[in-house]
Amino acid sequence: SAVISQKPSRDICQRGTSLTIQCQVDSQVTMMFWYRQQPGQSLTLIATANQGSEATYESGFVIDKFPISRPNLTFSTLTVSNMSPEDSSIYLCSVDVGTDTQYFGPGTRLTVL
């Protein structure tokens, strides 16, 4: 498995502002992902964070709203831009350790007022 940390663990933000979430892994991994989990819902993949190239976004998610960085094989950031109350969710990063198996970070609980 892998040890995954996320910062911040939670935040309360005003609408129109942006928040950057960090994901750190204790070992180098090829694949990192960002998910959104709305209250009481399942997990929805936002994008795959590719090292050295632009992220690959899923249908319904765009780079302008959710810019992602992946500067190396152990770190990624997700920014939620120009936030509205509808962006209130838990945001989770995950890593694939090389066997299709994904492990999740602890999540960032975002509340937008």
Place this chain on the structure above:
Amino acid sequence: GENVEQHPSTLSVQEGDSAVIKCTYSDSASNYFPWYKQELGKRPQLIIDIRSNVGEKKDQRIAVTLNKTAKHFSLHITETQPEDSAVYFCAASRHGDYKLSFGAGTTVTVRA
């Protein structure tokens, strides 16, 4: 893309009884099927997974079965305990695609 359906959405069982959650998938090329357990306020935790070259896998009180022909897979929890109370998610992916498609989740409550 892949569509994963999960049933039931809620399940209440008496402690010591068995619990069964079923998922169906749409993409016949899917070949990896993990199950995650998510306790309130916690991250999803991988509890068991199965690949398409295997029909059944067991780990202590939990087991997963896969029927490739019917495109469904199930999670079985035997001798349930209060600590089994959580939301369980099934998922599916294709080898090399890496992207997981999740079911809607099942809230399991074990009554003491």
